[in-house]
Amino acid sequence: MAKEDLLSLTIEEIEAIVEKVGEKKYRGKQIFQWVQKGIKDFESMTNISNTLKQALHEYSFITNVEIEKKVISQIDGTRKYLFLLEDGNIIEGVLMQYKHGVTACISCQVGCQMGCSFCASTVGGLVRNLRAGEMIDQILLMQQDFGERISNIVIMGSGEPLHNYSEVINFLKIVNNENGLNIGNRHITLSTCGLVPEIKKLAELQIPINLAISLHAPSDEIRQKMMPIAKKYSLTDLINACAYYLKKNNRRITFEYALVKDINDKEIHAQQLSQLLKGLLCHVNLIPINMVDETQYKKSTQEKIKRFQSVLMKQGIEATIRREMGADIDAACGQLRNNYINNT
Ligand code: SF4
Numbered sequence: 001m002a003k004e005d006l007l008s009l010t011i012e013e014i015e016a017i018v019e020k021v022g023e024k025k026y027r028g029k030q031i032f033q034w035v036q037k038g039i040k041d042f043e044s045m046t047n048i049s050n051t052l053k054q055a056l057h058e059y060s061f062i063t064n065v066e067i068e069k070k071v072i073s074q075i076d077g078t079r080k081y082l083f084l085l086e087d088g089n090i091i092e093g094v095l096m097q098y099k100h101g102v103t104a105c106i107s108c109q110v111g112c113q114m115g116c117s118f119c120a121s122t123v124g125g126l127v128r129n130l131r132a133g134e135m136i137d138q139i140l141l142m143q144q145d146f147g148e149r150i151s152n153i154v155i156m157g158s159g160e161p162l163h164n165y166s167e168v169i170n171f172l173k174i175v176n177n178e179n180g181l182n183i184g185n186r187h188i189t190l191s192t193c194g195l196v197p198e199i200k201k202l203a204e205l206q207i208p209i210n211l212a213i214s215l216h217a218p219s220d221e222i223r224q225k226m227m228p229i230a231k232k233y234s235l236t237d238l239i240n241a242c243a244y245y246l247k248k249n250n251r252r253i254t255f256e257y258a259l260v261k262d263i264n265d266k267e268i269h270a271q272q273l274s275q276l277l278k279g280l281l282c283h284v285n286l287i288p289i290n291m292v293d294e295t296q297y298k299k300s301t302q303e304k305i306k307r308f309q310s311v312l313m314k315q316g317i318e319a320t321i322r323r324e325m326g327a328d329i330d331a332a333c334g335q336l337r338n339n340y341i342n343n344t
Contacts, residue, residue: 005065008135016216021055036180038140063133071329078326088226101151106138109159115228121158132170156191162198196233199241203248212254218272258289259300274315
């Protein structure tokens with residue numbers, strides 16, 4: 001029987017293991033509390049019997065991710081981490097401090113298969129999915145390193161969360177549990193490039209997290225040039241899936257729109273976008289694109305970004321311009337990891 005990663009399991013799943021080895025069910029909750037505190041060895045679990053510790057050794061292990069490198073922005077204190085997984089793979093995470101709390105941006109896959117043309121994470125393709133425990137451990141490590149409670153999570157680092165659907169759902173259940181990190185669903189944002197069937201599946205679960213869609217284009221034609229997924233699902237399909245999510249969860253949808261010079265940043269594009277989103281409870285996050293060496297894209301001017309925003313606002317679409325965080329530390333998705341891998 002393959003050993004189970006305790007950090008990737010819900011209380012109920014740990015209880016099942018505990019009962020299988022003849023122990024009382026409530027021990028499962030105690031073990032969950034230990035592993036979710038970041039305890040990595042069974043010996044430190046002081047309220048667990050030696051017999052149970054032995055059984056745990058036999059049937060389970062605890063994920064142990066390590067911080068490989070940390071870079072702190074001199075501009076705004078944003079921290080970018082490279083994490084070393086037990087199989088030698090490298091992923092990245094970002095910690096940002098805002099007025100309303102500390103936000104951790106985590107990865108859900110090693111690399112990514114989605115091929116978005118502006119993204120460094122996809123350059124080497126998908127290596128593998130992360131387990132829920134490897135996502136939890138990124139948060140535990142950043143929290144421990146920063147010394148303050150992480151209050152918000154965005155699943156927006158490398159990887160497409162809905163392409164690692166079942167582990168991401170496990171992660172959401174675990175991270176929300178009051179015996180663990182206890183992060184409220186409303187403080188969690190899942191960002192997807194738009195896998196339509198999985199958005200609908202997620203909607204059915206009615207977990208009230210925030211859904212963010214990497215939209216980046218106002219028409220199928222432009223989107224298909226930027227994001228291969230757009231060849232599979234049209235904007236009409238995507239917007240319908242968002243409307244369904246909204247109906248099931250009553251949560252406002254965020255659309256991420258990275259402005260790229262001369263590609264998607266003209267006034268006509270803002271008008272098309274307004275038409276597309278009309279009547280949908282949503283918010284547009286305009287992102288001055290981070291320069292990535294691997295792409296040919298250039299940043300829009302501040303003036304153009306402001307004009308784009310005002311066209312949207314005039315049409316009744318709420319839009320904000322995202323503050324650039326960690327511009328001095330390769331904060332664009334996948335950038336630090338690629339630079340690290342290429343230079344080691
Ligand atoms: S933007 Fe997200 S979905 Fe697209 S390639 Fe990058 S990590 Fe993957």
